Amino acid sequence: MSNSSNISNELRDKVAVVTGAAQGLGLGVATELARRGAIIADLQEEKARQAAERLSGEGHSAKAASINVTDSAAVNRCLDDVVGAHGRLDIMVNSAGIGQKVTPVVNLDDEEWRRVIDCTLTGTFYCCRAAARHMEKQEAGSIVNFASINGQSPAALVASYNVAKAGVIMLTQTLALELAAYGVRVNAVSPGPVYTEFNRTVMAHRCESLGLTEEQMIEKVRCAIPLGRWGEPEDIANVVAFLCGPGSGWMTGEVIRVSGGMVGVSATPPKRAEN
Numbered sequence: 001m002s003n004s005s006n007i008s009n010e011l012r013d014k015v016a017v018v019t020g021a022a023q024g025l026g027l028g029v030a031t032e033l034a035r036r037g038a039i040i041a042d043l044q045e046e047k048a049r050q051a052a053e054r055l056s057g058e059g060h061s062a063k064a065a066s067i068n069v070t071d072s073a074a075v076n077r078c079l080d081d082v083v084g085a086h087g088r089l090d091i092m093v094n095s096a097g098i099g100q101k102v103t104p105v106v107n108l109d110d111e112e113w114r115r116v117i118d119c120t121l122t123g124t125f126y127c128c129r130a131a132a133r134h135m136e137k138q139e140a141g142s143i144v145n146f147a148s149i150n151g152q153s154p155a156a157l158v159a160s161y162n163v164a165k166a167g168v169i170m171l172t173q174t175l176a177l178e179l180a181a182y183g184v185r186v187n188a189v190s191p192g193p194v195y196t197e198f199n200r201t202v203m204a205h206r207c208e209s210l211g212l213t214e215e216q217m218i219e220k221v222r223c224a225i226p227l228g229r230w231g232e233p234e235d236i237a238n239v240v241a242f243l244c245g246p247g248s249g250w251m252t253g254e255v256i257r258v259s260g261g262m263v264g265v266s267a268t269p270p271k272r273a274e275n
Helices: 001-007 026-033 045-057 074-084 110-137 159-182 199-211 216-223 233-244
Strands: 016-019 038-042 062-066 089-095 141-146 183-191 255-258
Touching: 001 026, 001 183, 016 074, 016 110, 026 038, 026 045, 026 089, 026 199, 026 216, 038 045, 038 199, 045 062, 062 074, 062 089, 074 110, 074 233, 089 110, 110 159, 110 183, 141 159, 141 233, 159 183, 183 233, 199 216
Parallel strands: 016 038, 016 089, 038 062, 089 141, 141 183, 183 255
Antiparallel strands: none
16 A cells, blocks of 8 residues: 555545645645545636546545635635535645746736736635634644745746745745644645646746747756656645644644755846847
């Protein structure tokens, strides 16, 4: 039996909600938790339904729910419905977020700034707040937020994403203090490069700005990772499962970097051509 299976067995009968779970890292986390009753919540309702059906077909317990994390009232309704149906909420994993169009701060328009902040930071806040209200009453629960190595060591040309993820880290640590007296733990993971659909879009922009092919960019990033390979969704999911389970029972307010040893991308871009 694999280590991930052992972790999952420790989560038996826990009610979990994973946002952003229709694809990518969120789906990896949902898959890891699903055999213990995870509820897949995602704005992309059809993708979430398909993912839930696939997991159910594999013998896991999963249900799909539509959630728009940028809509405070919709988030509240979704979690109220979960608690109404299951009687409690044990685990909240906030992986929903969006990337930024690669551009320097001086060219970053208001709409793009708000788009990223609203989903990646404010959406995480809405979900944390709604989950915390239920978990306080239970005096138990675990919240795991998705930060990023960008939130700890910023990359150039994605300021709104860097700021959003740095905000997620501070929100995590603040909420950990506020919920400690209720026995509710709040932690975060900071993933490194994982070649999901999310990263593929960002990489395409990077390739264009640096004049590299996709293959060249993939290899460039791989060489910058001390362990010598890109991450896989299960690499992140295993750590999230640990943070949700009893093995991390004396951990709160922690930000765990899961990046193959990569600390960040600190390359300085050259001067831009004059417009």
